[in-house]
Amino acid sequence: MQKKFAVKDTLAESRVFLSRVVAAFAFMFLLTLGLVVRLIYLQIVGHEHYAMLAKDNRIKIAPLPPTRGIIYDRHGRILAENLPSYSLELIPEQVKDLDDTLTRLQSLLDISDEQIEQFDKQRHRRKSFSSTPLLLRMSDEEVAKFAAVRPYFPGVDIQARLVRYYPYGELASHVVGYVGRINERELKSLPVSEYRGTNHIGKIGIEKTYEEYLHGTTGYAEIETNAQGRSVNSVDALDPVPGANLYLTLDIDLQKTAYDALGDYNGAAVAIEIDSGDVLVFASRPGFDPNPFVYGISRKAYKALQESDDQPLFNRALRGQYPPGSTMKPFIGLAGLEYNATDFQHKLFCPGYYQLPNVSHKYRDWKRWGHGWMDLKDAITQSCDVYFYDLALTLGIDNMHEFLDKFGFGRKSGIDLVGEQAGLLPSREWKRAKRNQPWYPGETLITGIGQGFTQVTPLQLARATATLANHGRIVTPYLVDRIIGTNYTIPGPAQSGEVIALKQRNIEDIVMAMVNVVHGARGTAKRIADGIDYQIAGKTGTAQVFSVKQEEKYNEEEIEFKLRDHALFIAIAPAHAPKIAVAVVVENGGHGGSVAAPIAGKIIKQYLGSNEGSPDEE
Structure with missing residues (x-):
């Protein structure tokens, strides 16, 4: 019986191969064109936007709170001023056993449970590497006590801050008023850019009525940070503008x-x-x-x-x-x-x-x-x-x-x-x-x-x-x-x-x-x-x-x-x-x-x- 052999169609195979090559080259061209277009957009059109995002990953904006204005009477006597004060502050991530540290500090400096509670509220609102106040307005005796045992409290240090002070006490309390910590309700209505870094606001009296002038204008510092968000270097700064001073008609x-x-x-x-x-x-x-x-x-x-029956706050x-x-x-x-x-x-x-x-x-x-x-x-x-x-x-x-x-x-x-x-x-x-x-x-x-x-x-x-x-x-x-x-x-x-x-x-x-x-x-x-x-x-x-x-x-x-x-x-x-x-x-x-x-x-x-x-x- 005679065998039959299939005839190979070389021309057809060549056509198929050529069409596949053209398609592959067209696909590669489109991919290359897309890549070039994207590069042009990133490097030219979107350069400013993405450069800013990159900078934000490296640079953090830290607020510089202004110094609050002074309040004087008609003869230039100070009714409200800012005095340097020492505060005991902790950086939680540097404290190995926070509960034990707080217990030892309580016995050393007679810190109340209410102050510990306030500290816990504050530290949960901040990053673990941020300094959080525990004891404010430390006396000289308290500063001396802690200084003597400071090496035994890693992550705990004394910081100097300006604190509002009213030298005439109750005498002008209803006129001058006072400042206090910003609460949640106030935080919602305050301009965020002006009150970042500010913890206090006028609550009553002149302090509240003239808050806009007394507060001043917040400055900003550009801080270079590492991948963990820690400060590495100061790049640039806009100095804060201190609050205005008020001269009252009061004698x-x-x-x-x-x-x-x-x-x-x-x-x-x-x-x-x-x-x-x-x-x-x-x-x-x-x-x-x-x-x-x-x-x-x-x-x-x-x-x-x-x-009180006498209603001193009234x-x-x-x-x-x-x-x-x-x-x-x-x-x-x-x-x-x-x-x-x-x-x-x-x-x-x-x-x-x-x-x-x-x-x-x-x-x-x-x-x-x-x-x-x-x-x-x-x-x-x-x-x-x-x-x-x-x-x-x-x-x-x-x-x-x-x-x-x-x-x-x-x-x-x-x-x-x-x-x-x-x-x-x-x-x-x-x-x-x-x-x-x-x-x-x-x-x-x-x-x-x-x-x-x-x-x-x-x-x-x-x-x-x-x-x-x-x-x-x-x-x-x-x-x-x-x-x-x-x-x-x-x-x-x-x-x-x-x-x-x-x-x-x-x-x-x-x-x-x-x-x-x-x-x-x-x-x-x-x-x-x-x-x-x-x-x-x-x-x-x-x-x-x-x-x-x-x-x-x-x-x-x-x-x-x-x-x-x-x-x-x-x-x-x-x-x-x-x-x-x-x-x-x-x-x-x-x-x-x-x-x-x-x-x-x-x-x-x-x-x-x-x-x-x-x-x-x-």
Whole structure:
């Protein structure tokens, strides 16, 4: 049988091979082209971007926190400064047995469990090779103790830092405020770039209100790091800009006089320079030592402050709201003159009580047997309630509200401090909105003597008194006189120049009646007139803490101290060339003339005694 052989197709095989070679070369060309394009992009188009990423892997940006600005009083005395302090710090990764090290440090330096707890919170927020503070503000004795055993504590060292310090302690605590550690809520609202590396922020007072200026501008250092993120070398740096220094209008000597004069009483005193609006005194007693707040006050100490019956953390000058009592009478009297509801010749008989027509209820005078015949001057001098009951009824609540609103009652003063309370100036509309009740005539009567719903702050009272002394030119109080930064100076705010339209003769008559309160034979504050060659215009006030029933008698000696009346006093000095206005509120002080007035007298005498010549002679 004959065999058959297959014929090989050489031409077809060549074609297949050639097509495969072409395809391979085309694929290699495309790959090469893609690689070239990518190289061009990386080397030319994306060079800047990728170079930056590479640099970021090698260079770390470390913040350089600025030095906080200093706060001075009007005479250049330091109220808040930065002092060098030593702190004990640990680098966790260099400590082999952290628990044992902490235990030994506790026994050596008497470190509390609360401080250990705070250290644990801090170290978990940082890298293990970062230094974390354990004990802050070390005493010389503690520094010496640790220095002697330092070789036995690897990874533990002493570092020097600047710490905020308040040399006057409780004396200016409510004005200056304090700084404290930044909390989680604040961290969310703060600009990250400015507060990287900063652990503290102003919490209250000037420290909080002017935080933007006091903090300064954060600088940055470029640090070369290795693969583990440890610093190797400093490459470049942008120096931080220190915070601005603040010069306050406050006179710390006058502040001390006012604070000390309050003695064992709780209360507040505010003094304003009439021409400028400078706040000379802003005292709230009791105060507190702000220094422990800087690096974290202990829970026990903070709880004691919070639970104290005296409320030392409460700023009475800014936030305390009190019935103004008879200190409102000069303003009601001025309203009566302006609205022609009375005049200086009009007389009213005071039998010791007042009754509305066809009403049996008696609105009592503080003098149970009455004052007899009273005109406006006598009524202010002797603080006759009956006269002002009648005047209030004649004026009506609408006129009283309109007039008192012009002096800033019921509104914030605009002082450069956060947290101010507005007080309360009642009206028909207010009562209808808040209580869904109509306004009653009896409420008009007690509003006329500064009782009832009316609430004022000591700051409001001082501002209104300054505006009265300024013949209706509105005084806006402020605390920062100037801000001095590295390359700038910002002066304090100017007064608005806004004026309440008042008859000058009426103002003069009211001021003269207030002069009689201090210098008249029957004045309720005549004891503070001794030893001065100028005149003080003032008005005492007593504000009820609780209501006395119709037939009951108020006996100060038989009631609990916290239920006793508040004592108030407002003053202008010198009366005929006013320079200073003062308001004093003494909680449970009883009588404005015997308790509050002497405090204002000490402030005025010290302030005017520092000025050359007799102000009345100018």
